[in-house]
Structures are given as structure tokens and as C-alpha cells.
Amino acid sequence: xxxxxxxxxxxxxxxxYTFVAGFLxxxxxxxxxxxxxxxxxxxxxxxxxxxxxxxxxxxxxxxxLRSNNHIFDIYALEYAKTGIxxxxxxxxxxxxxxxxxxxxxxxxxxxxxGAVIAxxxxxxxxxxxxxxxxxxxxxxxxxVYNIFAFAMLFPTIWIIPRLVESLHxxxxxxxxxxxxxxxxxxFWPGAMPGWALLGVWITTLRIRLQLLSEKxxxxxxxx
Amino acid sequence: MSKxxxxxxxxxxxxxxxxxxxxxGKDSVDIQKVWKGDRQPAGGPVEMADRLRADGKIYVVxxxxxxxxxxxxxxxxxxxxxxxxxxxxxK
Numbered sequence: 001x002x003x004x005x006x007x008x009x010x011x012x013x014x015x016x017y018t019f020v021a022g023f024l025x026x027x028x029x030x031x032x033x034x035x036x037x038x039x040x041x042x043x044x045x046x047x048x049x050x051x052x053x054x055x056x057x058x059x060x061x062x063x064x065l066r067s068n069n070h071i072f073d074i075y076a077l078e079y080a081k082t083g084i085x086x087x088x089x090x091x092x093x094x095x096x097x098x099x100x101x102x103x104x105x106x107x108x109x110x111x112x113x114g115a116v117i118a119x120x121x122x123x124x125x126x127x128x129x130x131x132x133x134x135x136x137x138x139x140x141x142x143x144v145y146n147i148f149a150f151a152m153l154f155p156t157i158w159i160i161p162r163l164v165e166s167l168h169x170x171x172x173x174x175x176x177x178x179x180x181x182x183x184x185x186x187f188w189p190g191a192m193p194g195w196a197l198l199g200v201w202i203t204t205l206r207i208r209l210q211l212l213s214e215k216x217x218x219x220x221x222x223x
Numbered sequence: 224m225s226k227x228x229x230x231x232x233x234x235x236x237x238x239x240x241x242x243x244x245x246x247x248g249k250d251s252v253d254i255q256k257v258w259k260g261d262r263q264p265a266g267g268p269v270e271m272a273d274r275l276r277a278d279g280k281i282y283v284v285x286x287x288x289x290x291x292x293x294x295x296x297x298x299x300x301x302x303x304x305x306x307x308x309x310x311x312x313x314k
Contacts, residue, residue, distance in 0.1 A: 029269040
């Protein structure tokens, strides 16, 4: 998987489809949103990709705790890092979108606040790791904290924003993803796998780089 | 492991795309209610950038975005190759 080609080609095809069909395809006409509804393919895909990357990170953290294999720790860390990048981009794109549709770049919407809290919890994961010098300790405590950070995604972005009144669609018990079919045919086959695979791609590059540098360090030390 | 994640992801995406086939026949008015401020304003249909598309200018934007995307892909692919070469060397 790490060095295979087919899913990278798939990623490119999906994203090209997203960008072409996303701009040229017909979209439902809605007041307030107008053409900005096309942000659906970009802004929302950022959050979904972040969630997928965090789930993969969680899986590797659990695998690390079960096996104590140091490689899984690297995997978990890099997936979390890319997830944070996607989350930050989701936040920035959402802020830009809100500025021109809801009238303010930040309006303390429950979903906005929840997303910020979730991202801060994940940023603390990086800080926590770097505060320890012992490799095993860092990996184990990091893995445990990563599981906790993932658990915090449930209240902060999946539950509370749904329960309360929100500017976002999906507030107050509505389903979050129930868009027009014209949006679905670009979002699900195009934007979702495309952006998520791009995140995975970048992460695998970082993992490989990390493994390489560790190998080099090891070779140096035995010389 | 990663292979499984990938196939699961793909399955998930096409699963959600599937209702499209059913949804096409229906009027999409009900679905639109989900979004805030969905009622048609009194002043006629919602203004969209239709004329821009008719004039063909939107294709310019698409071309620009696709060029940027292709450039980024090229960059990532080259990075990928570079790392692959490093891996080969260190073996």
C-alpha cells in the first residue's frame, strides 16, 4: 500500500473530476449561498478527510499499544499530523465561506467552537509527545492520549453541534449530509475519496521519510 | 491493513453515492429544506452565475485551478519518486 501506484492515480482522477465537475456542474439554486454551495466539495471534504485520517491514526495507536512496535507509533503520529493540517484548512475555508454568506468570519457557532476544541486537543497530542525524551514512554503515553483525543471528537464535532441550534446545516437533529443529488454525484465519488487519498498520500510520504531518517540514524550509531 | 482501510473508504463513498439513482426522479424540494434560508425569495428565482457560464468565462477559472492542481500533483509525485530513490539507496 505504502508504495503502490493505483490509489495515487485514483486520487488524481477523483480530484480532477471534483475540480472540473465541481465548477461546471449544475448546483441547486439557494439564496444566501448562491454559487458558494460549490464549497461543499472542498470545505466539507476537508473535515471528512480529517476524520478519516484521525480514525487511521487511532487504529495505529491501538496497534502500537497491542504490539509495542515502534513503526506503528510513527504511523499514528504522521496520520494525526496530516489530519490536523486538513482540520486547519477546514477551519480556514469555513471561516472564509462564513464571512461572505453568514456575514461574519467567526460567529461562535457551536460547530465552529467544537471544531476548534477538537483541533486544540489534537495539537496538545503533539505538544505532549515532544515534552518527553524517552522514546518508549513518549510512544505509549502518546498512543493513550491519541485514543482520548479521538474520543473527544464524539462530543465536540459529532454530538453537541447536532443537538443545538446552529448556522450549519445538520444542526438541531437534521442530518448533516443530505444534499441535492447534483451535489452528491460530485461529493461522494469525487471529492471524498480524492481528498482523503491525497491526505493518505502525503502521510505515507512523511512516514517513509521518517523511517528513512531513523534508519540512517541507526546506521550511524552502529558504525 | 492500509489496503483494507482504502477499500473500506471506497465502499463507503460509493454507498453514499448510490441513493443518487433513486433521488433523481424525485423533486428535490424536501431535501432543500435541510439548508438554512431555503425559501425562495419574493423577488423571483435565486440569482446564480448562469450568464458567466454561458459566456464561457468559468472555463478560464477551471483551467487555472486544474493547472494548479496538476502542478501540485507533479510536485507530490516527484517527491514520492525522490523518497523511493532514497529508500533504494539505503537498502
